[in-house]
Amino acid sequence: MSEFLTIRLSSRPNQPVQWLVWSPQQKEVIASGQLADLTQLDELAEYAAQRPVFALIPAGDLLLTEVTIPAGSGRQLAAVLPYLLEEELAQDVDSLHVHLLKRDGDTAHVAVVEHRKIQAWLTALDDAGMEVKKLLPDCLCLPLFDGSYSAAELEGQWLVRQSEAQGICAEVSWLGAWLLAQKAPITALVEGDKADDAEAEEPVADEASDSSSALLIHHYTPAPKDVPGKWQPEAPELVMQLLAQGAETSKANLLSGPYKQQPAWRKYLKPWRKVAVAAGLVVVAIVAEHVVSVQSMEKQALAYKAESERIFRQVLPQYQRVPSSSYLKRQINSELARLGGSDDAQGVLPWLAQIQPALSKVSQLTVESLKYDQNRGELRFQASASEFQHFEQLRTLLAEDFEVQQGQLNKEGSQVTGAVVLRRKS
Structure with missing residues (x-):
């Protein structure tokens, strides 16, 4: 793929919007920066020209969850999903966009986001002259590890990816409590612990003596302090670069249902839609006028034919039967020749x-x-x-x-x- 533009959207006024242009071929950042808010998206029009645009939704503005699929609902799953979540959501399901990220047997992994937010984002991007190719959660653009989490800090918040279709955006103040609440056991490891400290914490060490039971978290920015888990550092990178690379390979795309992308040919025909409608109306009017004209001429021709036959019978009473117009002409011409000499x-x-x-x-x-x-x-x-x-x-x-x-x-x-x-x- 050629260069593409990745934009991390915001849902609150005056919240910064980060962006980055990545080149997969050159493996480098072409340009990057930060806008004050969504109203400045038009400043990226030059970068969006001739480049695909990937838009990232902050994980804090959506819900990534799973739901059990009832038997016999598979064929109409897209229509049934919102109502399967009705009891778990505080909002009217009609105001929510529910997108199926993955189906695993009888379990559906879904992303839920408000229609009004998606519409506001797409309107802002459209006003800036950008056509979005992908709309996906930012946390699902982090690297995916089997049996462990990945995490990175962005704008004072931690993006955590749990699995192919699960992730969150957490404040550091409650990140530890969230990690403790996960099903996988957590080991609290404090850097610089001494042997006597380990002995003092013997009960905890006993619980975590099996390292395979510890939740491993791969982090690309400095690990938070006093947060449980086994935090393993990875090669540090720009977080937006990390998200851009993940967006390129991710199969997730919330542009479904009413937001499904139209074929490319429709995009080029859209500016001509009004012209086509006007041309269609003109064609319909011309055809209607032609039909009326033809009907009028046919009616007039029938009247002329009836009158000519009446005159023919009146002038030449010996000929009462007129099988065709050509017969009438022949008899008239013959009589004219006889009378005319x-x-x-x-x-x-x-x-x-x-x-x-x-x-x-x-x-x-x-x-x-x-x-x-x-x-x-x-x-x-x-x-x-x-x-x-x-x-x-x-x-x-x-x-x-x-x-x-x-x-x-x-x-x-x-x-x-x-x-x-x-x-x-x-």
Whole structure:
């Protein structure tokens, strides 16, 4: 792994925040320091850029404990765990984040921490532009020894690791009492004891005559005075360096449940979320508009089809069945060709186009029937009007382009009827 940044968080205002950048490849500290409080996390943005960030929770802000798993609860263990601890906790389990650290048969080793604290830490880190890869207890980052404890003093408190999933943060004033309360027997060894002192303490020596029964504590900072246990010094190191190395190899990570990390691709898509939502709404609106438009055009096309078939049956009553639109077009074109003649100058249609302006000017006259004789080159129509003068007006207008022969006019009641024959001027 490349360089990474380790930050030991704090839960109280004005409590210092220690940090360290460690390089596993070079086996050395790249940078380290201490912030006054969480509000100064943005000062570490440069170190967090392009580096994984491990955040350590002070052991005093969480509870590391174990609970017996009831039979048949294995498959739903994550959901059941908080309620198995309900009687042992003074708080509502819904306000607590319970994370399974290790399962050993019917025993579950868990870490319990308040939601509000995790949310405050993650918010502070997010505001500083940091994405946390691991969130884990600081005491579980100390070296792990089989059958013995490891300990180091940090900020006036002792971090003690008991096992893979157990540890505490203790004030030196009650560290001794806590050690005495552990299941493993304790031997009180005082540096510089003389032989006569050993004889004077003969009862204690008898109890601890078997060295295998003594609780061995490996310490990386000066051992506390007058505290029971067999304290064995290890090569001294910076405590934050020790914790950083442990954080790198630790499998513990409290980012589970509602705090589970999202895949990397979601992180890159997050800034585009609002754009994607807006684009999605635009696409939905366009599709909806298109659907409405298509439905409207389909409805209009059906109306046009129905109207065209109505006109077709009205003009050509001999064709009542219209199997398709192409059939309708063929019949209309065929009828137009028949009426229009072989070229534009022949057929009835050119005649009708020529007389239409005159007929429109004498709107009081109505054409009741029309007959075209192509062989004789004449157009005959029967018309009716309310006055004789309407026929005279029409004859005058048509005489400009045609030879007009007007038949006898008859008046029946209030209507005047008559026939008009038109021939083209030679």
